[in-house]
Amino acid sequence: xxxxxxxxxxxxxxxxxxxxxxxxxxxxxxxxxxxxxxxxxxxxxxxxxxxxxxxxxxxxxxxxxxxxxxxxxxxxxxxxxxxxxxxxxxxxxxxxxxxxxxxxxxxxxxxxx
Amino acid sequence: xxxxxxxxxxxxxxxxxxxxxxxxxxxxxxxxxxxxxxxxxxxxxxxxxxxxxxxxxxxxxxxxxxxxxxxxxxxxxxxxxxxxxxxxxxxxxxxxxxxxxxxxxxxxxxxxxxxxxx
Numbered sequence: 001x002x003x004x005x006x007x008x009x010x011x012x013x014x015x016x017x018x019x020x021x022x023x024x025x026x027x028x029x030x031x032x033x034x035x036x037x038x039x040x041x042x043x044x045x046x047x048x049x050x051x052x053x054x055x056x057x058x059x060x061x062x063x064x065x066x067x068x069x070x071x072x073x074x075x076x077x078x079x080x081x082x083x084x085x086x087x088x089x090x091x092x093x094x095x096x097x098x099x100x101x102x103x104x105x106x107x108x109x110x111x112x113x
Numbered sequence: 114x115x116x117x118x119x120x121x122x123x124x125x126x127x128x129x130x131x132x133x134x135x136x137x138x139x140x141x142x143x144x145x146x147x148x149x150x151x152x153x154x155x156x157x158x159x160x161x162x163x164x165x166x167x168x169x170x171x172x173x174x175x176x177x178x179x180x181x182x183x184x185x186x187x188x189x190x191x192x193x194x195x196x197x198x199x200x201x202x203x204x205x206x207x208x209x210x211x212x213x214x215x216x217x218x219x220x221x222x223x224x225x226x227x228x229x230x231x
Contacts, residue, residue, distance in 0.1 A: 004156070043224045
């Protein structure tokens with residue numbers, strides 16, 4: 001079945017550092033890809049998404065490009081802030097059912113002032 | 114954005130007792146809600162789909178008699194863990210796409226409920 005593998009954390013960076021969180025997927029069809037973020041004490045929020053190959057999702061300075069050839073959807077940000085500290089989940093919509101979202105294991109990001 | 118709440122945020126119970134977790138959509142209606150379970154350092158795993166006015170749909174391997182789901186209204190779904198055991202200890206998360214959302218890609222998540230069974 002479809003699956004998502006993402007970089008294990010925790011990841012600790014200094015403020016203004018460059019961020020990459022790797023995510024690769026396995027899918028039989030053409031899923032949509034997502035990054036969700038969970039801030040401390042809050043529910044998961046959709047950060048960005050891409051629905052087809054070569055699409056780039058972007059939000060709040062974060063970007064991720066749907067790479068079909070490498071089955072990847074890596075999350076990047078050029079200059080992180082303390083407020084970016086959270087858990088980030090890569091996810092895809094199941095090829096067989098648009099209602100099902102399959103999540104990666106999550107990556108905890110901590111940013112030092 | 115839309116808000117989904119869960120109650121309680123954490124609960125500790127004795128083995129053999131039942132625990133009810135509520136999921137509410139606060140500012141939108143949801144004919145469908147999803148229940149997930151998350152073990153430490155693992156993915157969220159979909160347990161079941163809660164449907165307003167009809168029976169829930171359970172994922173393979175999830176015991177429907179153990180995890181009772183009731184979608185009482187367009188803003189409330191409940192998950193009852195019956196005869197809980199220590200292995201049921203986990204983080205339970207619900208989500209809901211707004212009514213009328215076709216692909217369910219835009220789901221709104223609750224903050225989760227931490228269940229500890231002693």
